[in-house]
Amino acid sequence: xxxxxxxxxxxxxxxxxxxxxxxxxxxxxxxxxxxxxxxxxxxxxxxxxxxxxxxxxxxxxxxxxxxxxxxxxxxxxxxx
Amino acid sequence: xxxxxxxxxxxxxxxxxxxxxxxxxxxxxxxxxxxxxxxxxxxxxxxxxxxxxxxxxxxxxxxxxxxxxxxxxxxxxxxxxxxxxxxxxxxxxxxxxxxxxxxxxxxxxxxxxxxxxxxxxxxxxxxxxxxxxxxxxxxxxxxxxxxxxxxxxxxxxxxxxxxxxxxxxxxxxxxxxxxxxxxxxxxxxxxxxxxxxxxxxxxxxxxxxxxxxxxxxxxxxxxxxxxxxxxxxxxxxxxxxxxxxxxxxxxxxxxxxxx
Amino acid sequence: xxxxxxxxxxxxxxxxxxxxxxxxxxxxxxxxxxxxxxxxxxxxxxxxxxxxxxxxxxxxxxxxxxxxxxxxxxxxxxxxxxxxxxxxxxxxxxxxxxxxxxxxxxxxxxxxxxxxxxxxxxxxxxxxxxxxxxxxxxxxxxxxxxxxxxxxxxxxxxxxxxxxxxxxxxxxxxxxxxxxxxxxxxxxxxxxxxxxxxxxxxxxxxxxxxxxxxxxxxxxxxxxxxxxxxxxxxxxxxxxxxxxxxxxxxxxxxxxxxxxxxxxxxxxxxxxxxxxxxxxxxxxxxxxxxxxxxxxxxxxxxxxxxxxxxxxxxxxxxxxxxxxxxxxxxxxxxxxxxxxxxxxxxxxxxxxxxxxxxx
Numbered sequence: 001x002x003x004x005x006x007x008x009x010x011x012x013x014x015x016x017x018x019x020x021x022x023x024x025x026x027x028x029x030x031x032x033x034x035x036x037x038x039x040x041x042x043x044x045x046x047x048x049x050x051x052x053x054x055x056x057x058x059x060x061x062x063x064x065x066x067x068x069x070x071x072x073x074x075x076x077x078x079x080x
Numbered sequence: 081x082x083x084x085x086x087x088x089x090x091x092x093x094x095x096x097x098x099x100x101x102x103x104x105x106x107x108x109x110x111x112x113x114x115x116x117x118x119x120x121x122x123x124x125x126x127x128x129x130x131x132x133x134x135x136x137x138x139x140x141x142x143x144x145x146x147x148x149x150x151x152x153x154x155x156x157x158x159x160x161x162x163x164x165x166x167x168x169x170x171x172x173x174x175x176x177x178x179x180x181x182x183x184x185x186x187x188x189x190x191x192x193x194x195x196x197x198x199x200x201x202x203x204x205x206x207x208x209x210x211x212x213x214x215x216x217x218x219x220x221x222x223x224x225x226x227x228x229x230x231x232x233x234x235x236x237x238x239x240x241x242x243x244x245x246x247x248x249x250x251x252x253x254x255x256x257x258x259x260x261x262x263x264x265x266x267x268x269x270x271x272x273x274x275x276x277x278x279x280x281x282x283x284x285x286x287x288x289x290x291x292x293x294x295x296x297x298x299x300x301x302x303x304x305x306x307x308x309x310x311x312x313x314x315x316x317x318x319x320x321x322x323x324x325x326x327x328x329x330x331x332x333x334x335x336x337x338x339x
Numbered sequence: 340x341x342x343x344x345x346x347x348x349x350x351x352x353x354x355x356x357x358x359x360x361x362x363x364x365x366x367x368x369x370x371x372x373x374x375x376x377x378x379x380x381x382x383x384x385x386x387x388x389x390x391x392x393x394x395x396x397x398x399x400x401x402x403x404x405x406x407x408x409x410x411x412x413x414x415x416x417x418x419x420x421x422x423x424x425x426x427x428x429x430x431x432x433x434x435x436x437x438x439x440x441x442x443x444x445x446x447x448x449x450x451x452x453x454x455x456x457x458x459x460x461x462x463x464x465x466x467x468x469x470x471x472x473x474x475x476x477x478x479x480x481x482x483x484x485x486x487x488x489x490x491x492x493x494x495x496x497x498x499x500x501x502x503x504x505x506x507x508x509x510x511x512x513x514x515x516x517x518x519x520x521x522x523x524x525x526x527x528x529x530x531x532x533x534x535x536x537x538x539x540x541x542x543x544x545x546x547x548x549x550x551x552x553x554x555x556x557x558x559x560x561x562x563x564x565x566x567x568x569x570x571x572x573x574x575x576x577x578x579x580x581x582x583x584x585x586x587x588x589x590x591x592x593x594x595x596x597x598x599x600x601x602x603x604x605x606x607x608x609x610x611x612x613x614x615x616x617x618x619x620x621x622x623x624x625x626x627x628x629x630x631x632x633x634x635x636x637x638x639x640x641x642x643x644x645x646x647x648x649x650x651x652x653x654x655x656x657x658x659x660x661x662x663x664x665x666x667x668x669x670x671x672x673x674x675x676x677x678x679x680x681x682x683x684x685x686x687x688x689x690x691x692x693x694x695x696x697x698x
Binding site: 130131132133134136137143146150151152153154155156157160163164165166167168169170171175192193196 | 402
Binding site: 015016023025026027028029031032033048050063065066068069070071072073074076077078079080 | 088089090091092093094095096100104105107108109110111112113114115118267270273303309310311314
């Protein structure tokens with residue numbers, strides 16, 4: 001990561017998540033769960049009437065899946 | 081959901097377990113039932129038990145268990161799930177039999193049934209969701225409601241002189257010889273979720289090895305009836321609830337006790 | 340006398356009524372019994388506790404009748420024939436479970452060896468649980484076939500029939516006895532069990548290998564599903580009424596006084612009727628064997644051709660209401676009630692003599 005920083009290039013994320021926009025109930029449990037603050041509450045309303053969570057900072061994701069473990073609605077899938 | 085992450089991130093490390101039916105749940109936002117249901121489904125898959133499992137649903141927010149877990153399920157009257165589970169297990173000892181109950185179901189109306197199922201050492205696994213309230217019916221006082229807690233039937237706060245103290249079921253059931261495993265967990269931190277999964281796995285193993293009755297008590301949130309946002313509700317679990325209802329293993333039988 | 344195994348010889352056995360029910364249940368393939376002690380039916384759990392294990396059956400004494408009926412629910416949902424027994428106060432505790440089983444369409448046999456009530460009552464025999472059995476004491480408006488034995492022979496044969504009815508209709512079925520028919524001993528013939536129904540239970544919760552998951556439930560929340568379900572159950576009960584009425588015609592040919600009685604009251608009435616007929620009194624009896632479905636058409640037909648319908652019950656008038664509802668000949672109906680006690684043949688004979696104008 002430090003090498004990449006020296007080169008002025010952002011380090012590649014180690015993981016990636018996908019949040020099911022329509023299933024999310026905006027409970028916000030995933031937001032503080034993420035150790036890298038990758039998730040934010042969005043401002044688009046889904047079919048359930050909720051302003052669903054969004055995967056905001058892709059670059060910091062490590063694929064730890066803690067967000068997914070917290071989601072009561074199993075909205076999040078995680079890849080590494 | 082697509083697999084469009086696949087090209088760069090080859091390994092999917094978290095997905096919906098196969099035994100968890102792919103439908104939107106009716107649970108309130110942030111309700112821990114969702115986490116418990118998922119852990120249950122993951123464990124059924126871990127032991128490859130889906131086709132040999134019969135679940136017994138209770139009355140309460142979890143009455144729709146049969147819509148969410150892809151196994152045969154019998155609906156029990158309020159509190160009677162351990163007795164119905166006994167009837168299933170005695171008729172089909174080769175099946176994996178579990179109940180999933182709330183605190184009103186297990187600690188109020190169903191206390192006799194769960195104590196005697198545990199006392200007989202029934203080889204069943206009970207998942208007990210303790211959120212200190214009656215959720216489905218609108219937040220009334222439960223036997224697990226904490227002192228001072230205001231509910232729709234204790235508007236002045238629970239008073240021990242009138243209503244007694246909250247009941248500690250994991251401890252109570254641990255005193256019975258028939259209980260092989262009694263543990264209290266929570267799902268409010270990553271470490272707790274990991275421990276909860278291990279506890280449910282251990283509870284399943286107790287049944288698989290015919291060691292006797294196993295119970296996992298989950299300290300859970302009810303944001304709607306507590307009048308709290310899910311994240312604040314989580315803090316209540318970590319604070320006053322964990323203080324009164326300590327997490328941990330209350331009984332763990334190490335070897336089979338065959339009579 | 341040695342009887343070879345497998346020979347279709349009908350054995351004559353001398354046994355208590357309560358035990359004859361067990362023999363019938365075992366003959367019908369029941370291998371699961373759950374129960375709780377209560378006078379006057381303890382012979383049943385005691386017999387089953389001894390006789391289930393040697394044939395690979397399961398006996399479990401529950402902590403209460405509430406637990407008992409729920410054990411039944413679970414075992415029935417697993418597709419097995421299962422039975423319990425109790426008396427009035429225990430049957431009261433089972434009402435919730437019976438309602439759930441009726442709503443979930445689960446078969447099982449429930450035996451009530453009636454004692455006295457209401458409340459703790461006493462251990463004297465009575466027919467005070469007619470309403471509870473026939474009108475169904477649980478919530479929601481379901482029905483059950485109710486069979487009323489009046490002899491140890493019927494305790495045996497109606498036990499076998501109850502299992503078939505329960506499976507035929509996917510419903511709990513009840514045997515309504517009383518302390519007398521339960522405790523008395525007399526010989527009966529052990530006729531072989533012949534199944535009249537399929538015992539295939541594709542709906543049973545046997546684990547979803549090779550098929551989609553199934554559930555056994557009585558909750559219907561969506562749209563008007565519960566209304567539809569209630570009509571479905573209702574049609575089942577109508578079928579019972581069309582196909583399952585059973586009764587005994589005892590000397591009704593040419594009778595001008597007809598007793599209507601069930602169970603022990605009918606048993607005693609037979610003696611009184613024999614005495615009356617010897618004196619030339621044209622007395623007979625219509626004995627319902629099924630209390631549900633009630634032989635209402637037969638009651639009406641008899642009422643039209645006799646002078647008097649004498650309803651005799653060991654209560655203050657319960658089947659009496661169903662007799663009245665079955666016919667418009669109310670002016671012909673008389674009632675002899677003996678709550679929580681057995682009427683004697685002398686009492687009934689005296690009543691018949693009075694009605695015949697002999698006193």
